Amino acid sequence: MENFDPVVLARIQFAANMSFHILFPTISIGMGWVLLFFKTRFIATKQPHWMDAYQFWVKVFALTFALGVVSGITMSFQFGTNWPGFMNTVGNVAGPLLAYEVLTAFFLEATMLGIMLFGRGRVSERVHTTATFLVAFGTTMSAFWILALNSWMHTPAGFVMIDGKAHVTSWMAVIFNPSFPYRFTHMLIASGLTVAFLLAGLSAYRWLLGDRSRSVQAALRTGVYVAAFLIPVQIVVGDQHGLNTLEHQPAKIAAMEGIWETQQGAPAVLFALPDKATQTNRYEIAIPKLASLYLTHDWNGEIKGIKEFGAQHPPVAPVFWAFRIMVGVGLLMLAVSWLGSWQLRKNALQPWLARVLVGMTFAGWVALLAGWYTTEIGRQPWLVQGVLTAAQAASQVPASNIAFTLALYLSTYAMLLFAYVRVVFHLARKAAQAAMGQGVDGMKDAPSVAITQAGVAHA
Template identity: 85%
Template sequence: MDTVDPVVLARIQFAANMTFHILFPTISISMGWVLLFFKKRFTATGQQHWMEAYQFWVKIFALTFALGVVSGITMSFQFGTNWPGFMNTVGNVAGPLLAYEVLTAFFLEATMLGIMLFGRGRVSERVHTWATFLVAAGTTMSAFWILALNSWMHTPAGFEMVNGQAHVTSWMQVIFNPSFPYRLTHMLIASGLTVAFLLAGISAYRWLKGDHGLEVKAGLRTGIYLAAALIPVQIVVGDMHGVNTLHHQPAKIAAMEGIWQTQKGAPAVLFALPDASTQSNRFEVAIPKLASLYLTHDWEGEVKGIDAFGTQHPPVAPVFFAFRIMVGVGMLMLAVSWLSAWRMRRGRDLATWQARVLVAMTFAGWVALLAGWYVTEIGRQPWLVQGVLTTAQAASQVPASNIALTLTMYLSLYAVLLTAYVSVVFHLAKKTSTANTLPGAQHA
């Protein structure tokens, strides 16, 4: 095992931890705002089904929040175990940003969460609503600080290097670095879409189980309409983010697009098998000049290829395919949400096949999110902090055999936890629906 590159194993281990962790904050960020929406609808209308929707989904929020916290702690330890050079070099930037996240966001969430989960009936409705708002605000603030750090790693600004260490010259430039607005907006919308399809999928599952109550219909409508509204916005934001990436990280764009040679009028490669040995695409299917149009907004715009970066470029194949998975799932989300919204706007229930499609896409947001995250993080290689610190420079000296052992343990544990999470979510849906469809059950 020691013949395997320990840096590669360390990257795989951190990716496994990050993959597992990011699933849960992605849900909790937007689920908090959906719960606030349910609560506000209840207080405004007095209709009980809104509170029933709140009470069902707050259980899933609590489960999600707990797993997010636990996996986040494990991930933070790996800054020291896997990447000690990261904090040694840029700890003056990363440390305070992580501390701000804990002090301003996590403490707020943790404090208000108890009132949100257990306070109704013990505090006034107004206080309970405020607690829900503060939890939602805390989750978003947490995303703000984490994305500020991650964006700075891609487009560092507001610092100077002194004796091999980064020192902040402007916190405003550090936080609001060139890619931060695009990255934060893109992530928040991705969170909204993940929650939208979770709402729609679980509600459709309950509907197929015979639970046609107002609570289920409220969750279904909320999920479908939210997805239908957000996906076009995400497409526009994604385009803006791509143009920003072209300016600051052109090697990532070259890998995403499968462009090996710098050229004007670059084609949009729909499908290919990138071949690093020959620096070419096999079985390429492409639309001439289209990539130049959407990247530079000029049919003849120049797009740098992999050849322009020597050895300082990411592996092409994983970035290329991950990008297409993200876009493909996004287009499927657009079609499914708009078709479902169109049918519901006409006052008709979903067809059985549509409900089944929504159930199948319950966690589609996770697939698109992870694909996009892999594009972002693998596309940054070989840099850990763009232009400042490479991944190899930051890696620890832990033997490959030790990393492989802990990686196996992590993967095994995460597989069990993820299976348990999905099973519990569907179990809660089935249990609630069974209770609501029993003879004599009261429907709102």
């Protein structure tokens, strides 16, 4: 283990923990508002299928919330074990923001969750609906505080350094730092899209199993329509976020675009193999001047190249490819959601598209992780941009210790993630069986199901 860089291992370990943790709050944030929508539709229409949808999806929410809490606690320990320099240097900023998240958001979620899960029939409908709203609001406030801190690490503001420690001069400037509005909006929409495809995917799974109940139809339409609406909005917000990143973190943009030399009229590189050794792109396929157009809104706008930043630039290949995966999955989401909306409006959902929706149940996770890797790897070598590098914040824990715990984390998270996916599909299958009033064997023999078995078996 002596040949392994402990800083790199510590970064991989934190990335592994964060990658697992971020999956669940992303669902919780959007799902809370979807549950509120189902509940208010039930109150407004008195139609029981909205409450049926609520009762099914609140189980998914509870499971997701539990895993998010557990993984978040584990992740927070690493500030002390692997990154003591972080809190030692910027703890005056990070500590209060994390405390605000617990006091104003997590406590609210945890308190109201019990009423939301078990209170219906024991409290009035108004109180139960209020509890659902407060849980949804609490999840969003959690995202607010966490993203305020994360954004500050990218575009720090409202502080001064005294004796090597950050001291806040303006909490408004800290919280509403230059990248926060774009990052917060981008994340909330990403959460909505993740939940939209989860709704559509599990509902399509039940639909393929033969469950054509009104609650399934309602959830399926909600997921597809929300996705169709949010994707174009996300494209616009992403463009604005990119312009903000170009202003404050041009090295990240250079890595995302695979631009090595500073140039005017920079091309949009569609495909390439970035070569660190030669600082060039191999097998490049590019559209002339297009990158300058969408980054500066000028065909001849200047884009700084990676070489401009010397050694202070992120690794190019991971950022380059993560960005393209995010964009590629987003475009696939756009095509599928719009085609799905068109078919649902005609009441003619095709089985092949339903299978595609099942396959894309967790597509939001793929896009989310790709976007997060783009953002966080793109900040390297900085932990706090221009203030603190990862190497300066790292602990002196031996590489062998970090590698051992990393292996434990990865194996545990792999099992938990596998179990989570299996359980949500089990819940969907069980709900479909209950709705159809027959067991698994009977469902497999049903004519309406027989033609779809091959398409859903992989799920």
